[in-house]
Amino acid sequence: MERGALTDAVAWAARVLPARSPVPVLGGLLLDASDGRLLVSGLDFEASARIQVEAHTVRSGKVLVMGRRLLDICKxxxxxxxxxxxxxxxFTVAGDGARFGLSVLPLDDYPALPPLPEVRGLVDAAEFAAAVAHVTVAAGRDDTLPTLTGVRIGLDGxxxxxxxxxxxxxxxxxxxxxxxxxxxTADxxxxxxxxxxxxxxxGRSGPVSVALDAGSAGFEHGGMxxxxxxxxxxxPRHDKLFALAGPTAAVLDRAxxxxxxxxxxxxxxxxxxxQMTFAPGPDGSVLLQAGYEDDIASQRLPAAWEGTGEMTVAFNPAYLMDALSSFEEPTVxxxxxxxxxxxxxxxxxxxEGAPTHQHLLMSVKPALL
Incomplete structure (x- = not known):
């Protein structure tokens, strides 16, 4: 097969390999060649990956080799x-005069790949990738609260x-x-x-099969x-939390x-x-300020402010940047x-209407600049 196709398949399957594992075979990739195709599979205790690519098969067979070493060779x-x-x-890989040899791992010790759960439906790959990118910026990073490091997938109609x-x-x-x-339905x-x-x-186009059961989620698309x-x-549910009673709003150029x-x-x-201070008037504006004492910075921007008086709010700047960067529209x-x-x-x-992308932030007490 072509080097590029082999490299892409190995790289895709190697994503799930654990960085360190007490079980050596979990660092391996399973290569299964037969009937004009090559299956490359990898797994750890949390995830599995399998990809199918075309290959000219001279003789059918399976082999288990160290995945990251094979990826280094392919590159x-x-x-x-x-x-x-x-x-x-x-296991040998050869092309254009270059030849590499790898020792093989015991096939009998390799766990069986988990089956794909029940397919619940299809979603567009590009839309799904964009939506995941929009919400993962708000996921927790604290592994002592594992649920908060996750993304809720809710299916309803x-x-x-x-x-x-x-x-x-x-x-x-x-x-x-x-x-x-x-x-x-699912939650x-x-x-x-x-x-x-x-x-x-x-990938960025085509339908992705979404599969779920009581213990796992599965996704399938284009041989992957x-x-x-x-x-x-x-x-936690967001319905009541997102119901803001009588807010004052401003529209700003996102970029x-x-x-x-x-x-x-x-x-x-x-x-x-x-700190953000919104001011009314025909030329409404927002003044951004940060810093204390001698080290301060500020910038004023136009803002379509719907309030009748000034309002000052403040945010964690990293959280605000994450939120704004997750949107794609020209205005927010x-x-x-x-x-x-x-x-x-x-x-x-x-x-008006229900927006498809919402990002809720808790403001903090404005600082004295």
Whole structure:
């Protein structure tokens, strides 16, 4: 087969291999050649991956080799066709005069790959990847609270809901999907890190099969199949939390706001907040400020402020940057309840209807600059 095809297949399957494992065979990739195709599979205790690619099969067979070492070899092989073979307990890869040999791992010790759970429906790969990227920025990083490191996947009729929170922010994204049955429902939590890797790897076009059972989630697309173990517990529901009573809103140019936050945050050391003061008038504006005493920064931007008086709120600058960067629309709408209260960011100018992408932030007490 071509070196590029082999390298891509090995790299895709090797994503799930553990960095360190007390079980040596879990560092291996299983190569299964037969009937004009090559299956490359890998797994650890949390996830599995399998990819099928075309290959000219001279003789059928299976072999288990160290996955990351094989990937290193594939990356340095000369371009063009490569030949893979097994002889005398050694796996060889050769192409254009270069030849590598690897010792093989015991096949009998390798666990069976978990089966794909029941397929619940189909979702567009590109939309799914974008939605996962939108919400994973809000997932927790504290492994002592494993449920909060996950993304909720909710299935209800023709709508898929993805949600993540670390208790200080909460991101929700809805997208259409095609359910296999009219009564397809689910509410599970998947590792945000694993889900982000899966979404990026499944490609940017075409339908992805979504499969779920009581213990795992599975995704299949274009000869690629991956499963991941579900996290225990449930994420809190966002419905009541997102119901802001009588907020005051501002509409801002997203790109200019992102650049201003990035610029002003340079002096926001030690987790100090970034302060935003919204002012009314025909030329409404927002003043961004950060820093203390001698080291301060500020920038004023135009803002369509719907309030009748000034309002000052403050945010963790890193959280605000994560939230703004997760949107793709040219403008964002910030709905504010006041200092130290909830703030909702959505895309676009209109506050009507149910937005598909919402990011809730807790504002903090404004600093004295």
């Amino acid at each position: 340095v092989l000369p371009d063009g066709p490569v030949e893979c073979a097994v002889a005398d307990s050694r 023709s709508t898929m809901t993805l949600a993540a929170t670390d208790r200080y922010r909460f991101a929700v994204r809805t997208l259409p999907w095609r359910a296999a049955t009219a009564d397809a 599970v939590v998947v590792s945000a890190r694993r889900l982000a890797e899966i979404a990026r790897s499944l 199949r991956t499963t991941v173990r579900l996290l225990d517990g449930r994420l 200019r706001l992102v650049e201003a936050v990035k610029r002003v945050s340079v002096v926001a050391d030690g987790g100090s907040p970034l 709408r910030m709905s504010l309840m006041g200092p130290g209260q909830r703030a909702m960011i959505t895309g676009g100018e209109s506050g």
